Amino acid sequence: MSNYIAEPFRIKMVEPLSITTRAQREEAIKLANYNLFSLPSKDVYIDLLTDSGTNAMSDMQWAGVMVADESYAGASSYYKIRDTVRDIFQYRYMQPVHQGRAAEKILYPCLLKAGQYSVSNMHFDTTRGHVGLCKAKPVDLVVPEAHDTETVYPFKGNMDVERLENFIREKGAENIGVIVMTITNNTAGGQPVSMANMREVAAVAKKYQIVLNIDAARFAENAMFIKERESGYADRSIIDITREMFSYADCFTMSAKKDGIVNMGGIIGVKENQELFTKVQALTVPFEGFITYGGLAGRDLEALALGLYEALDENYLKYRLGLIRYLGDKLRAGGVPIQYPTGGHAVFVDARKVLPHIPYYEFPGQALVIEAYLEGGIRGCDIGSYMLDPDPETGKQLQAEMELARFCIPRRVYTQAHLDHIADTLISVKDKAETLKGYRIVWQPEVLRHFTAQLEPVNSDILFQEGARK
Numbered sequence: 001m002s003n004y005i006a007e008p009f010r011i012k013m014v015e016p017l018s019i020t021t022r023a024q025r026e027e028a029i030k031l032a033n034y035n036l037f038s039l040p041s042k043d044v045y046i047d048l049l050t051d052s053g054t055n056a057m058s059d060m061q062w063a064g065v066m067v068a069d070e071s072y073a074g075a076s077s078y079y080k081i082r083d084t085v086r087d088i089f090q091y092r093y094m095q096p097v098h099q100g101r102a103a104e105k106i107l108y109p110c111l112l113k114a115g116q117y118s119v120s121n122m123h124f125d126t127t128r129g130h131v132g133l134c135k136a137k138p139v140d141l142v143v144p145e146a147h148d149t150e151t152v153y154p155f156k157g158n159m160d161v162e163r164l165e166n167f168i169r170e171k172g173a174e175n176i177g178v179i180v181m182t183i184t185n186n187t188a189g190g191q192p193v194s195m196a197n198m199r200e201v202a203a204v205a206k207k208y209q210i211v212l213n214i215d216a217a218r219f220a221e222n223a224m225f226i227k228e229r230e231s232g233y234a235d236r237s238i239i240d241i242t243r244e245m246f247s248y249a250d251c252f253t254m255s256a257k258k259d260g261i262v263n264m265g266g267i268i269g270v271k272e273n274q275e276l277f278t279k280v281q282a283l284t285v286p287f288e289g290f291i292t293y294g295g296l297a298g299r300d301l302e303a304l305a306l307g308l309y310e311a312l313d314e315n316y317l318k319y320r321l322g323l324i325r326y327l328g329d330k331l332r333a334g335g336v337p338i339q340y341p342t343g344g345h346a347v348f349v350d351a352r353k354v355l356p357h358i359p360y361y362e363f364p365g366q367a368l369v370i371e372a373y374l375e376g377g378i379r380g381c382d383i384g385s386y387m388l389d390p391d392p393e394t395g396k397q398l399q400a401e402m403e404l405a406r407f408c409i410p411r412r413v414y415t416q417a418h419l420d421h422i423a424d425t426l427i428s429v430k431d432k433a434e435t436l437k438g439y440r441i442v443w444q445p446e447v448l449r450h451f452t453a454q455l456e457p458v459n460s461d462i463l464f465q466e467g468a469r470k
Contacts, residue, residue: 001329004416005322008315012059018042018377025374033454034439036369036379045377046418047410051345052217053099053257053264054410058310061262061303068298077301078292084305085269088239088312089246093270093277096304097288098295100217100255103266104130106287107253110279111211112136112177119167120180120215121159122146122187125387127180127215129448132392136177140401141167146188147401149339149350154229155194156339157185157222159201173208181249182215183222187383189404190218190324190343192225195233195245202248211276214252216269219245220259220311221344224321227314238312251276258345261307261411265300320344323409327419334427345408349426351384352403354433360385360399362438362458368405368429371436376425380407386439387450 020028020043032038036049047054069075078096085094097103104127112118114135123131123138131138141163145153159181168176181201185191205212223241227233233241246252250273256265270277281291288295296304310316321344328342331349339348355364365382372378384403391398407422429436437458444453 001333002322002325004326004419005319007412007415008313008319009058009412017045019045020377022374025377029370029373033442034366034370034457035450035453035455036373036381037451039373039379044373044379046414046422047379048346048407048422049379049381051258051408051410052255053262054408054413055257055261055263056410056412057262057303057307058412061306061310064302064306065299068302070298073290073292075292075298075301077298077305080305081267081301084308085267088242088308089252089269090243091246091252091269091271093272093274093280095268095270095277095280095284095291096294096296096301097266097268097284098264099257099266100215100253101126101130101266102288102295103253103255103268105133106280106283107213107251107268108134108136108178109283110276111213116175116177117167117171118178118180119164119176121157121182121193122185123180124182124186124215125448125450127182129389132389132447134177139167140187142185142188142401146185146191149189149337149348149353149402152341154341155192155197155225156341157183157188157191157193157343158197159193161197161200161204164201165204168204168208168210173210176208176210178211178213179205180213180215182217183245184218184225184344186218186345188402189339189348190221190345191339192222192229192344194230195226195241196230198245198248205250211251212249214246214249216246216252216254216267217256217258218344219254220317221320223312224314224317225344228321238314238317242312246271256304256308259308259311260304261311262300262303265296265304266294320411323419326416327407327409327423330420330423331426334423334430336426336430339402339404346406347409348383348404348406350403351382351405354405354430355436355438357434358436358438360403361397362440363455364403364438365405366455367436367438369407370439371429371432372405372407372425375428376421378407378422378425380405382406382450386453389447389449 365384
């Protein structure tokens with residue numbers, strides 16, 4: 001089993017956590033209509049819902065907050081983030097936005113037309129949602145190794161290049177609006193993409209003249225995996241690996257709330273296509289604000305300019321990936337099946353294997369994360385059929401390729417003792433798995449339902465608040 005890698009930092013400030021009883025948690029999840037997103041944070045002990053915006057900033061970032069320029073137009077903090085993006089990614093054009101889904105909201109209408117396809121190694125939820133809002137269709141073509149959580153394969157996030165080219169030939173290149181490479185591949189379990197795969201996908205995109213976009217939320221973690229696992233990269237720096245990977249794409253969207261190590265922020269990068277960037281800027285003004293702040297305060301821009309460099313530090317990345325590996329190994333030792341090898345930002349429990357008696361339409365991933373909350377006060381997230389909106393044409397429940405329960409580890413927040421508690425809790429859930437039941441949806445919105453949907457346990461006589469079923 002992996003040893004715990006000591007933190008390459010020391011703690012200067014602490015925040016009290018809520019300690020609750022199981023009875024209190026049972027009442028809280030009932031009031032939240034069995035949706036973890038609807039839980040008040042005060043009712044959560046260890047919050048692993050997401051690693052997005054839940055990070056702890058460094059002393060240098062907080063110092064940057066104090067010297068930020070809050071001018072509406074042309075703030076010095078904007079030029080700092082612009083120059084940082086140019087240095088790290090080597091892209092000529094950069095547009096700040098308030099978060100990753102804002103980047104998608106602005107960029108994807110510039111690339112996709114109704115009836116076209118967006119092809120990805122795997123779309124994450126907001127990406128899939130914005131493709132749908134463009135009246136286009138998302139298609140996932142991850143390598144088959146990703147579907148077997150027990151298979152040891154170094155780059156389970158890769159695109160299946162053969163299927164990609166066959167799909168383009170079948171549908172016609174003119175019907176493919178964009179190819180999206182998600183690094184790391186979140187939906188597949190935070191799995192990395194190899195440089196060789198990125199290079200091959202770029203060659204296909206160039207051959208058929210299709211725009212290649214990187215979903216870059218966890219770019220630094222992906223670069224570290226390449227350094228550790230891919231031949232020829234062990235002696236290269238993280239920034240050098242990053243620059244090579246981004247050299248193969250035409251543009252990128254980034255939720256900077258992950259590897260930017262900030263609480264709010266996003267970026268659109270365009271390598272050299274001035275016409276595309278002009279369209280991006282035109283949409284930024286009505287949707288996000290003036291182009292030099294893009295929906296962010298100057299202090300957010302300042303902290304992000306520093307955080308992007310901090311994410312490239314190899315000592316930090318060794319600790320970061322080692323943290324996830326430590327938790328994953330403890331779970332495997334306790335008999336909990338996970339996506340293995342572990343990814344960069346979370347442990348993904350194979351809910352289909354833990355709860356084989358719960359069918360996909362009763363959401364085994366959601367059942368598992370609810371029980372983890374009840375058992376140990378831990379908030380996780382379903383990455384499975386519950387996360388998928390109904391088929392837009394038939395209205396039927398779609399079945400996810402994998403039924404995973406995701407437990408994200410915020411950056412620079414939790415300690416070894418917290419990870420041990422997480423492992424003990426999930427092992428206890430596994431031990432009582434056969435007693436757990438599934439859930440059904442009693443209300444849902446049209447798009448991105450899992451954020452606000454209301455559920456109830458199957459075979460339950462629980463009475464909900466007035467209006468819950470409307």
